[in-house]
Amino acid sequence: MTIRLVAMDLDDTLLRDDWTMSPRVIKAIQKAQAQGVKMTIATGRMTISARPYAEQLGLDIPVITYHGAMIQQVLSGDILFRCVIPSALATEIVEDVASRGVHAQIYLKDRVITPKLNDWSAEYARIASVRIEEDDLSIVLSQEPEGVEKILLMGEEVDLDQLAPLLRQCYGEKIHITKSKPCFLEITDGSVNKGVALAALAEHFGIDQSEVMAIGDSFNDLEMIKYAGLGVAVGNARLEIQDQADIITASNEEDGVAEAIERYVLNANL
Structure with missing residues (x-):
């Protein structure tokens, strides 16, 4: 399996409990980007709240905000999709x-x-x-x-x-x-969720569903986890979400996002 697009929830997934990203997580994401894998954030937060993390990671593709109600180039502010x-x-x-x-x-x-x-x-x-x-x-x-x-x-x-x-x-x-x-x-x-938005983003880039990985922890991540070719739940995810995921990685406090990227993106691309 080759992963070409990775979508990561922010709170309780990409972020630790103190709302920071670990050096290991940042390194894994930037290494994947360097290999040509498209990395994005899929969050319920508003764009202005997600922007500092996108900037820190150097994300250069649109991010999914408001649970999929908006897809926006986080740095330029250009809106690709908005549904209110x-x-x-x-x-x-x-x-x-x-x-x-x-x-x-x-x-x-x-x-x-x-x-x-x-x-x-x-x-x-x-x-x-x-x-x-x-x-x-x-x-x-x-x-x-x-x-x-x-x-x-x-x-x-x-x-x-x-x-x-x-x-x-x-x-x-x-x-x-x-x-x-x-x-x-x-x-x-009613037409909006992270899964619909992630599907639209994958289509925008010409990436097949099987080449998408989604990582999350809660109910608002369920649709994108089920849509992705590889749906990942972090170890701290609610049990209902773990039951629907293809794999379970470590918790947000134990670099679960980095572990998933290292195992299923970086190693797979070697």
Whole structure:
């Protein structure tokens, strides 16, 4: 098996628990790039939050952000693909969850907006290193003609697990719902996920599905892990994700991404 394209999730996969990349991981990625393998990030984060890591790695191809709602050249800012939740639908959803007392944030290109700053928004800002704006979401959405890339709901996992089926029942195939972390319920347009975006990127480069490797840890990575010719779960991945992966590598704290690249990309290309 020859791997020509590798997509890596960021949080809890490429990044260690302190949100840094180990020297071994960086070296493996840069060595693979030097051999002509295309390396990219596939994350739920916004582009501005993913950019520092892409720059550190010297990634020269588009990255997948917002769980696949956008594919963007991270350095130039050129957008190859963007699919939004229409403003009217987004307004309905944020008003619905507000009535349920659930904290929500909307993502509009490189802006994050929430109706009220609180402990949840502070935690997200700390993780993603972004500034969160406080504003009336209905007003913001009424002024946005197209829509938003993503809606993030934050709360205790048990509460989000009860909410997700209610939202699916209410909005059906109009939206795609997934989890990136136990306390993050992520909503995008119904046609969007990392697997769809990765397939589009592979087609863009003329790379066959069998030549793609995807590495992740959580529910939002499931579609790209199942799409890839070689789907990899890091050792700290949720068991439901490990069960769907072709192989399981070491954890994010033990250089799992580097281990997978070294074994299935670099050694295979010797």
